[in-house]
Amino acid sequence: MTSNSNHSDxxxxxxHETRSFPPSAEFVANTEVNADVFAQLNREAAxxxxxxxxxxxxxxxxxxxxxxxxxxxxxxPFFQWFADGTxxxxxxxxxxxxxxxxxxxxxxxxxxxxxxxxxxxxxxYERVCRLANGLRSLGVQAxxxxxxxxxxxxxxxxxxxxxxxxxxxxxxVFGGFSSKSVAERIIDAEAKVVxxxxxxxxxxxxxxxKKTVDEALTQTGSLIEHVVVFARDDSQTNMQAGRDxxxxxxxxxxxxxxxxxxxxxxxxxxxxxxSGSTGKPKGVQHSTGGYLLGAVQSYLWTFDSTMDxxxxxxxxxxxxxxxxxxxxxxxxxxxxxxxxxxxxGATQVMFEGIPTYPDASRFWQMIExxxxxxxxxxxxxxxxxxxxxxDLPKRYDLSSLRILGSVGEPINPEAWIWYHDVVGGxxxxxxxxxxxxxxxxxxxxxxPGAMACKPGSCAQPLPGLSINIVDETMQTxxxxxxxTLVIExxxxxxxxxxxxxxxxxKTAYFPEEFxxxxxxxxxAMRDEDGYFWILGRIDDVLNVSGHRLGTMEIESAxxxxxxxxxxxxxxxxxxxxxxxxxAFVILKGARPTGDDAAEMVKVLKAFVAQEIGAIxxxxxxxxxxxxxxxxxxxxxxxxxxxxxxxDAITSDISTLENPAIIQQLQEK
Ligand code: PRX
Numbered sequence: 001m002t003s004n005s006n007h008s009d010x011x012x013x014x015x016h017e018t019r020s021f022p023p024s025a026e027f028v029a030n031t032e033v034n035a036d037v038f039a040q041l042n043r044e045a046a047x048x049x050x051x052x053x054x055x056x057x058x059x060x061x062x063x064x065x066x067x068x069x070x071x072x073x074x075x076x077p078f079f080q081w082f083a084d085g086t087x088x089x090x091x092x093x094x095x096x097x098x099x100x101x102x103x104x105x106x107x108x109x110x111x112x113x114x115x116x117x118x119x120x121x122x123x124x125y126e127r128v129c130r131l132a133n134g135l136r137s138l139g140v141q142a143x144x145x146x147x148x149x150x151x152x153x154x155x156x157x158x159x160x161x162x163x164x165x166x167x168x169x170x171x172x173v174f175g176g177f178s179s180k181s182v183a184e185r186i187i188d189a190e191a192k193v194v195x196x197x198x199x200x201x202x203x204x205x206x207x208x209x210k211k212t213v214d215e216a217l218t219q220t221g222s223l224i225e226h227v228v229v230f231a232r233d234d235s236q237t238n239m240q241a242g243r244d245x246x247x248x249x250x251x252x253x254x255x256x257x258x259x260x261x262x263x264x265x266x267x268x269x270x271x272x273x274x275s276g277s278t279g280k281p282k283g284v285q286h287s288t289g290g291y292l293l294g295a296v297q298s299y300l301w302t303f304d305s306t307m308d309x310x311x312x313x314x315x316x317x318x319x320x321x322x323x324x325x326x327x328x329x330x331x332x333x334x335x336x337x338x339x340x341x342x343x344x345g346a347t348q349v350m351f352e353g354i355p356t357y358p359d360a361s362r363f364w365q366m367i368e369x370x371x372x373x374x375x376x377x378x379x380x381x382x383x384x385x386x387x388x389x390x391d392l393p394k395r396y397d398l399s400s401l402r403i404l405g406s407v408g409e410p411i412n413p414e415a416w417i418w419y420h421d422v423v424g425g426x427x428x429x430x431x432x433x434x435x436x437x438x439x440x441x442x443x444x445x446x447x448p449g450a451m452a453c454k455p456g457s458c459a460q461p462l463p464g465l466s467i468n469i470v471d472e473t474m475q476t477x478x479x480x481x482x483x484t485l486v487i488e489x490x491x492x493x494x495x496x497x498x499x500x501x502x503x504x505x506k507t508a509y510f511p512e513e514f515x516x517x518x519x520x521x522x523x524a525m526r527d528e529d530g531y532f533w534i535l536g537r538i539d540d541v542l543n544v545s546g547h548r549l550g551t552m553e554i555e556s557a558x559x560x561x562x563x564x565x566x567x568x569x570x571x572x573x574x575x576x577x578x579x580x581x582x583a584f585v586i587l588k589g590a591r592p593t594g595d596d597a598a599e600m601v602k603v604l605k606a607f608v609a610q611e612i613g614a615i616x617x618x619x620x621x622x623x624x625x626x627x628x629x630x631x632x633x634x635x636x637x638x639x640x641x642x643x644x645x646x647d648a649i650t651s652d653i654s655t656l657e658n659p660a661i662i663q664q665l666q667e668k
Contacts, residue, residue, distance in 0.1 A: 017454060017455055017457070019413070019417075019454065019455055020452045020454050023429050023448055023451075027402075027449055032300070032306060032449065034449050034450055035450045038451070041464075045464040050070040050071050053293070053464060053491075056464075057070070057085075060296050061293060066085055067084050073490065077506060077509070077518075079490040079494065080266050080287075081265060081266075081290035082289040083265055085289060086264055086265070087288065087289055088165065088260035089161075089288055090128060090132075090161045090164040090165035090260055091165075093164075093342035094125040097308075098122060102122035102125075104345070104347065105119065106124045106348070107154050107157065107348060108348070108349045108370050109349075109350045110349065110366060110370075111153065111353070112200075112201035112202060112204065124342075128165060129165070129254070129256050130256060131228075131251055132162040132166050134162075135163070135193065136166055136258075138225070138228075140166060140192060140193055141168070142167025142261045142263060143167060143168070144169070144193070145169045145192060146168045146171070146195060147193070148171070148173070148194075148195045148196075149172075149173045149194060149195070149213055150172075150209070150230065151199075151207065151209065151232060152333075152350060152352045153197070155247070156172075156328045157338045157350070160338045163270075165261065167263045169268045169269065169270060169271060170270045170271075171191065171272065172333075174632060175329060176329070176631030177631075178654040179212045179213075179215035179219075181654075182212060183217075183219040187219075188281075189271055193228065194224055194227045194228070196213045196228070196229055197229065197231075198230070198231055198235050199232050200232060200352065201353065202352070202354050203357035210237040210238075211238075226243060226244070227240075227245070230247040230248075231246060265290065266287050266288070268286065268287065270286055271283045271284065271285050272284050272330075272331055272334065274331075274437040274438075282501075283500070283501070284438055284498065284499075287496050290492030291339075291440050292339065293493065294335070294439075294491070295334075295335045295336075295440070295441050295493065296343040296344055299340035299341055300344060301463070302431050302433060302442055302447070303403055303405070304402075304449055321347050321373050323349035323351075324377075325363070325376065325377040326377075327632065331437040332407055349370050355381050360385055361392040361393075361395065363381075364393045364396040364423075367398050367400065372400055372401060374402065374404075375401055375403075375405065377405070378633055379411040379412070379415055381633065383565065386415060386565070387566070387586075387588055393423050398423060401424060401425070402427075402428055403448055404420070405430065405433060405445075407433045408632075409634070410456065410534050410556075411432055411456060412552075412555065412559050413556060414556075429448035429449075431446055432445060432446065432459070438509065438520075439494060439495070440493035442462060443461060443465055443467060444458040444460060444462065444465075444467060444532055445458055446458075446459035457532060458532050459531050460532065466487065466488040467485065467486070467487050467488070468485075468488050469481075469482075469485055469525060469526055470484055470514075474513070474515065477525065477526070479526055479528050480528075482525045483523065484514075484520075485524040486520065488518075522537055523538050535553065537637075544571075544579050544580065551568075553612060554583065554616050557608045557611035557612050558608060560607075561604060563587055564587060564604070565588045569583045569618070570640045570641045572641065572645045573645070580619035581620075582622070583604070583620070583621045583622070584622050585624075586625065591623045591625050597623060605618055623664075625661055626661045627640075627661070628659075629657050636653075638651060643665050646666075
């Protein structure tokens with residue numbers, strides 16, 4: 001791990017956003033957690049953290065056998081929570097709602113082509129039970145690993161829930177990953193079964209999921225016994241006799257009830273692979289009880305919701321329509337599509353397609369059509385929709401919205417303001433949620449009815465989480481001083497270990513010098529009001545002439561320019577200044593060339609110098625039609641660093657959305 005700032009040269013953050021947006025009086029009057037409740041929750045957690053979480057685990061989760069103990073620290077950092085309790089996640093997401101709200105819509109599933117299906121809790125329960133029985137009939141048992149490689153259709157959630165129901169550990173692989181990535185994940189997890197789909201659709205394009213699985217299986221020996229194939233439509237696919245079986249054939253004769261496997265709270269619910277600082281993805285392993293508690297509790301707090309007490313409930317929040325646009329291939333799609341909202345008994349939208357198809361108004365159309373009240377998406381999507389049609393939201397009735405959310409990366413203040421004003425009509429708090437695959441569920445966010453939002457800040461930790469920023473001497477950093485973001489105390493939803501790699505788990509997240517604290521890998525600063533500002537990954541912090549700069553700060557400055565749609569900043573070694581700032585910029589208009597480009601470089605260098613200071617002025621600016629991103633929308637910084645250094649590209653670019661832009665970015 002790269003060490004963070006040396007105390008003596010640590011830079012005072014150059015972020016100076018001062019706008020603040022308190023919730024309206026009306027919002028506060030109807031909120032579940034107002035400022036007083038928030039303060040009370042924090043007091044309760046400070047008094048007895050273990051009792052705080054145990055109380056919530058009893059209130060929000062239905063246990064088969066109640067636990068007698070909360071946190072067990074005896075084998076730190078392999079913390080355990082509620083270990084002697086038994087439960088089933090699928091039971092908590094489905095069965096327990098049936099007595100009071102069997103007919104309530106659980107999923108509003110919209111396909112790429114606009115077809116919509118409403119699935120009630122009863123129907124979802126039956127689908128999950130049939131598949132769970134089908135998996136059992138194939139010999140899948142509790143503890144076995146199942147790889148799920150599906151489009152964003154309702155059955156992706158059914159597959160996850162069915163695994164949870166029988167205690168099988170799922171490993172969802174995002175549908176945009178290559179066959180090599182699928183194979184690597186199958187091998188690492190020693191999976192027995194793959195659940196996939198013949199095809200999926202994104203933006204009118206066919207995604208050949210089953211074909212990719214077939215390619216992957218040529219590299220995995222005899223590990224995989226069966227491939228269950230959902231027929232998304234009647235597209236043909238090769239079915240290998242004895243190995244491959246159609247989902248509808250497997251489930252046709254199965255019972256619509258299925259006894260859940262009661263497992264220990266510490267039984268692994270899933271593995272999810274995520275990139276680390278080495279080339280090999282990390283298999284982040286999550287638990288059953290602690291994870292579920294984190295998912296449902298954060299869902300309720302952050303999205304100002306209530307556990308639906310049944311169809312008889314008069315409370316308007318029982319009618320919320322939640323939409324998290326994340327794919328189930330990422331942690332956000334696990335916690336805020338597959339588990340959290342269902343455990344709370346909510347109604348949610350699921351969408352197979354992309355925000356720009358058939359045009360850049362798709363999200364706004366869908367919000368209007370399904371009367372979405374809570375909308376949770378990623379800054380990248382917001383920025384691309386600004387670029388493609390900043391005025392489009394005004395053509396739709398978005399008055400159903402009451403909360404907006406952002407996740408996955410820092411949101412720059414300009415995008416925040418547009419999201420707030422144009423999408424939210426100036427009326428909706430924006431919950432900018434900071435968390436990670438490893439934390440399982442949200443860690444920091446403005447609680448919408450309890451505090452003001454500041455554009456670009458993830459505000460404060462949720463109750464029960466002790467998050468701090470420390471300097472090199474492990475002291476709490478002073479206000480506006482950047483440092484390493486750490487989590488001081490264990491929390492229920494945290495990563496339990498890395499799949500079959502406990503050593504890497506310890507060194508990656510609990511390096512010795514941090515004395516038992518969880519190290520998130522981000523740098524951050526806190527302002528005078530105690531609001532947290534994420535400055536970027538520790539390895540993305542630049543050191544220019546001895547001054548430390550967060551890449552996000554320079555990016556924010558660039559995108560504050562009205563001509564700029566998007567920007568990514570990386571460092572490259574420089575003989576004079578140590579590191580130099582290289583900016584890759586996407587303009588709202590056409591990519592400039594020749595004299596136009598030279599002129600634009602001058603304008604933007606001056607602009608950054610004006611926004612932040614001369615120290616942040618990029619040494620080099622290059623233009624392209626897009627940034628290299630993974631299909632999940634993450635900018636591939638390592639690739640940009642190679643390009644900035646002029647290195648040959650050796651890394652795998654198979655997951656890139658648009659490989660052609662690499663050449664543009666290489667042109668000086
Ligand atoms: O750097 C932080 C950034 O994304 C990282 C976690 O990425 P991942 O495990 O893929 O999970 C993404 C979905 C939770 C963090 O270490 N990040 C995530 N959310 C935010 C963020 N950075 C700034 N603001 C956020 N709201």
